[in-house]
Amino acid sequence: MNPTLNTQTGISLEVRGLHKSFSGQPVLQGVDFFVEPGEIFVVMGPSGSGKSVLLKHIVGLELPDAGEILLNEQIVRGLGSFSQYRVGMVFQSGALLNSLTVGENVGLYLTEHRIGTPEEIAQIVAQKLQIVGLKNIEHKFPSELSGGMKKRVAIARALVIEPQLMLYDEPTAELDPLMAVVIANEILRLNQTMHSTSIVVSHDRELVFGIADRIAIIVEGKILVVGTPDQIRSSPNPLVQSFITANVSKDRNVV
Amino acid sequence: MFHNIGEMMVLFWRTLCAWPQAWNQRRKILDQMFEIGNASLLMACVLSLFLGGVIALQSGPVLRERGLVSLLGGLVGLSIAKELAPVMISVLIAGRIGSAMAAEIGSMTVYQEVDALRTMNINPTHYLVLPRLIGIVVMLPMLVVLSILAGWFGGALVATNNTGIALSFDAYFNNLRQVVNVKDVVSGLCKSFAFAAMIGVVSCHQGLKTQGGPRGIGRSVTKAVVNSIVLILILDYFLTRFLMVFEQ
Numbered sequence: 001m002n003p004t005l006n007t008q009t010g011i012s013l014e015v016r017g018l019h020k021s022f023s024g025q026p027v028l029q030g031v032d033f034f035v036e037p038g039e040i041f042v043v044m045g046p047s048g049s050g051k052s053v054l055l056k057h058i059v060g061l062e063l064p065d066a067g068e069i070l071l072n073e074q075i076v077r078g079l080g081s082f083s084q085y086r087v088g089m090v091f092q093s094g095a096l097l098n099s100l101t102v103g104e105n106v107g108l109y110l111t112e113h114r115i116g117t118p119e120e121i122a123q124i125v126a127q128k129l130q131i132v133g134l135k136n137i138e139h140k141f142p143s144e145l146s147g148g149m150k151k152r153v154a155i156a157r158a159l160v161i162e163p164q165l166m167l168y169d170e171p172t173a174e175l176d177p178l179m180a181v182v183i184a185n186e187i188l189r190l191n192q193t194m195h196s197t198s199i200v201v202s203h204d205r206e207l208v209f210g211i212a213d214r215i216a217i218i219v220e221g222k223i224l225v226v227g228t229p230d231q232i233r234s235s236p237n238p239l240v241q242s243f244i245t246a247n248v249s250k251d252r253n254v255v
Numbered sequence: 256m257f258h259n260i261g262e263m264m265v266l267f268w269r270t271l272c273a274w275p276q277a278w279n280q281r282r283k284i285l286d287q288m289f290e291i292g293n294a295s296l297l298m299a300c301v302l303s304l305f306l307g308g309v310i311a312l313q314s315g316p317v318l319r320e321r322g323l324v325s326l327l328g329g330l331v332g333l334s335i336a337k338e339l340a341p342v343m344i345s346v347l348i349a350g351r352i353g354s355a356m357a358a359e360i361g362s363m364t365v366y367q368e369v370d371a372l373r374t375m376n377i378n379p380t381h382y383l384v385l386p387r388l389i390g391i392v393v394m395l396p397m398l399v400v401l402s403i404l405a406g407w408f409g410g411a412l413v414a415t416n417n418t419g420i421a422l423s424f425d426a427y428f429n430n431l432r433q434v435v436n437v438k439d440v441v442s443g444l445c446k447s448f449a450f451a452a453m454i455g456v457v458s459c460h461q462g463l464k465t466q467g468g469p470r471g472i473g474r475s476v477t478k479a480v481v482n483s484i485v486l487i488l489i490l491d492y493f494l495t496r497f498l499m500v501f502e503q
Contacts, residue, residue, distance in 0.1 A: 059374050079373055087374070095371035097363070109375045112382065114279070161375065 018067035088158030103138030148179035287390025303402035307409030315420030329434025331410035349483035357479035360462025395451035
């Protein structure tokens with residue numbers, strides 16, 4: 001295995017005054033926050049609030065109109081950050097390559113960057129799949145997997161990079177509650193065992209309050225509040241309260 | 256339109272710069288070559304067989320009326336080698352392979368697979384575009400060579416079997432050998448080489464800029480095929496004009 005992949009320490013992330021508009025429509029309007037190395041930081045907000053766009057900026061898939069992103073106190077721009085830091089991302093859809101088998105998907109980074117022999121890559125793939133609780137599925141295609149398995153394979157694929165910063169985009173979306181708990185436990189376990197910094201974007205309240213060290217609430221492209229789960233629960237901000245306490249009431253829906 | 260042309264030229268340049276990566280991508284290149292050849296060989300040969308046949312059928316009786324039927328082999332041979340096989344097979348490949356490239360890369364773009372490649376520091380130009388471009392640039396001229404042979408044979412079949420033409424197999428091929436030079440075939444191959452690069456770039460470019468869901472993929476496929484066919488015909492004129500300089 002490439003020796004450059006062996007150091008496994010989380011890195012800090014700072015987002016400063018991030019602005020982004022698409023076709024004149026503002027999506028991010030001055031986002032600022034700081035994430036400590038090794039922290040699980042959750043960005044929570046309603047659909048369309050700019051959470052996924054924020055993640056794309058952090059990973060370098062989008063460039064900001066204004067503002068900057070700092071990894072370990074160094075400004076990074078675009079995909080250039082990958083030459084210095086190992087950043088893994090788990091997409092909402094999993095984004096597994098459908099034409100490749102599970103094993104080829106998980107080992108893709110190693111194969112394409114020619115890190116290790118085919119036997120070593122197969123061994124690493126099996127090990128990473130085992131970490132996320134999957135065994136002997138290397139020869140299956142993504143279309144043969146359930147939604148939860150696809151998510152776990154996507155996590156295994158990101159783990160192969162041995163990320164210093166791990167980004168999760170809606171990791172429990174479209175999963176049943178039991179599988180959502182499995183994924184949440186995986187995120188916690190990986191953070192504890194691998195000590196990488198984790199940024200999770202989600203609007204799943206159970207997940208957010210279950211795993212977060214700190215939570216940021218983002219609404220209409222602005223961070224409303226940042227704090228620990230307890231601080232967020234006791235926030236006096238009515239928008240925050242309405243978001244974290246929203247519930248379906250059968251009585252209220254009956255006309 | 257100019258923005259698109261600019262983007263395609265940048266993509267083409269980046270793919271050319273990625274040439275040293277070709278050895279690393281050899282498995283994918285061979286897969287693409289097999290895919291293109293396997294999918295199109297029979298259809299290309301059948302198309303050219305009938306193309307040669309129909310030229311012979313249309314022009315044979317007219318030439319016989321004027322006592323010029325012995326020139327039929329050269330007429331069919333030149334038309335097929337210099338113009339019809341390169342253009343028609345390229346149009347066929349644009350429809351069959353260009354559409355598949357745009358659909359596959361388009362679907363990967365829409366479902367964030369291309370973004371996933373980028374986050375793994377895998378350049379989509381190296382991983383997706385380079386193997387497809389090399390595959391089509393190698394295979395299309397090969398298909399054109401086989402199509403030229405099929406077209407010549409198709410013309411010969413009609414010339415010998417149609418009573419309105421009644422030209423012997425030997426007379427047909429003797430005239431063809433006298434009229435058609437190696438440089439005529441090479442001229443057709445040069446065209447097909449350029450058309451192949453153009454189809455590959457247009458289709459991969461459309462795939463990579465796909466937006467939206469399945470409808471977006473459909474739009475990209477349509478644009479890839481239509482733009483490729485239009486550009487084949489435009490490029491054909493300019494290439495013919497350019498190659499004429501070397502024939503004089």
